[in-house]
Amino acid sequence: MVRSSSSVTLETLSDPRRKIRKVIMTTMGPAADGKLTGLVAATFTPLTQHDEINLSVIGPYVDYLAEKQGIKNIFVNGTTGESMSLTLSERKDLAEEWCKRAKGKMDQVIVHVGCLSLKDSQELARHAARVGAHAVAVIAPSFFKPKTADALRAFLTQVASAAPALPFYYYHIPAITGVNVSARDVIEGIESLIPSFRGVKFSGSDLVDFGQCVSHRPQWSFLYGLDEQFLGALAMGAHGAVGSTYNYLGCDVQQLMSAFEKGDIVQARKIQFKIQELVTYAIKLGFDVGVNKQLMIEI
Numbered sequence: 001m002v003r004s005s006s007s008v009t010l011e012t013l014s015d016p017r018r019k020i021r022k023v024i025m026t027t028m029g030p031a032a033d034g035k036l037t038g039l040v041a042a043t044f045t046p047l048t049q050h051d052e053i054n055l056s057v058i059g060p061y062v063d064y065l066a067e068k069q070g071i072k073n074i075f076v077n078g079t080t081g082e083s084m085s086l087t088l089s090e091r092k093d094l095a096e097e098w099c100k101r102a103k104g105k106m107d108q109v110i111v112h113v114g115c116l117s118l119k120d121s122q123e124l125a126r127h128a129a130r131v132g133a134h135a136v137a138v139i140a141p142s143f144f145k146p147k148t149a150d151a152l153r154a155f156l157t158q159v160a161s162a163a164p165a166l167p168f169y170y171y172h173i174p175a176i177t178g179v180n181v182s183a184r185d186v187i188e189g190i191e192s193l194i195p196s197f198r199g200v201k202f203s204g205s206d207l208v209d210f211g212q213c214v215s216h217r218p219q220w221s222f223l224y225g226l227d228e229q230f231l232g233a234l235a236m237g238a239h240g241a242v243g244s245t246y247n248y249l250g251c252d253v254q255q256l257m258s259a260f261e262k263g264d265i266v267q268a269r270k271i272q273f274k275i276q277e278l279v280t281y282a283i284k285l286g287f288d289v290g291v292n293k294q295l296m297i298e299i
């Protein structure tokens with residue numbers, strides 16, 4: 001079940017796209033200083049047949065990610081989690097359950113708390129801190145859009161002030177928010193406003209902007225969010241990635257990172273091309289959260 005407006009489902013997946021091997025490897029493991037690195041799965045929100053959130057699935061889901069996909073970090077209530085189609089109360093229940101179930105099994109749980117309303121975002125940020133999230137992330141508001149980096153920083157600053165002890169990430173996804181301020185501009189001087197600022201979840205296609213973020217503040221975490229071109233972002237110095245496909249291709253992408261680290265670009269490219277093939281195929285089917293959930297079931 002999906003809560004977002006579209007609900008195309010996929011009946012079957014053709015064969016070659018299902019054959020990506022699964023081997024658990026861990027590359028880019030947890031940094032000693034708590035820096036967020038490596039793969040982060042952007043989790044789906046389980047729903048019942050009656051369109052209610054299904055908290056009972058979250059425990060087994062965490063186990064699956066840890067044991068079968070080698071995933072050590074999760075990003076909850078993001079785009080993949082359909083947060084913008086959920087109520088505040090549902091988002092709180094989900095955040096709490098993910099944090100509870102991930103305890104001792106995941107290194108970090110990052111809770112996305114962005115909303116159109118600043119006060120709602122602050123409420124969710126305070127709640128995330130209370131329930132034991134390791135970090136929060138915030139997307140740009142997309143109805144009344146900030147037109148400048150200053151305006152966006154002001155919004156992020158006020159959300160961050162509600163949970164000052166939690167590491168804070170800006171969630172850059174211009175194709176969806178329509179906020180086309182470069183991430184490099186957004187992070188300029190942001191540490192003086194948000195001392196807890198730790199990086200960007202960068203779901204944009206502009207690798208120049210991404211590279212400039214990495215080179216400007218290499219001590220922060222810049223995690224890439226377009227799964228189909230992660231290899232390009234690795235070449236730009238990505239510290240890891242946050243994405244939906246890591247729910248079911250986690251092991252393969254660990255292999256991609258490992259090959260990249262070893263300098264085996266041919267192998268890294270081979271895996272990236274397979275992921276591109278899968279995503280291209282899914283796009284032809286009207287890739288949305290419904291199709292994506294179905295991919296997780298089928299693969």
Ligand SMILES: CC(=O)N[C@@H]([C@@H](O)[C@H](O)[C@H](O)CO)[C@@H](O)CC(=O)C(=O)O
Pocket residue numbers: 042043075077078079080081176203225226227228242243244245279
């Ligand atoms: C628009 C979108 O959903 N992008 C995904 C990608 O993982 C995306 O599904 C993937 O690159 C396939 O296109 C992530 O960037 C989103 C994400 O991490 C999140 O759920 O917040």
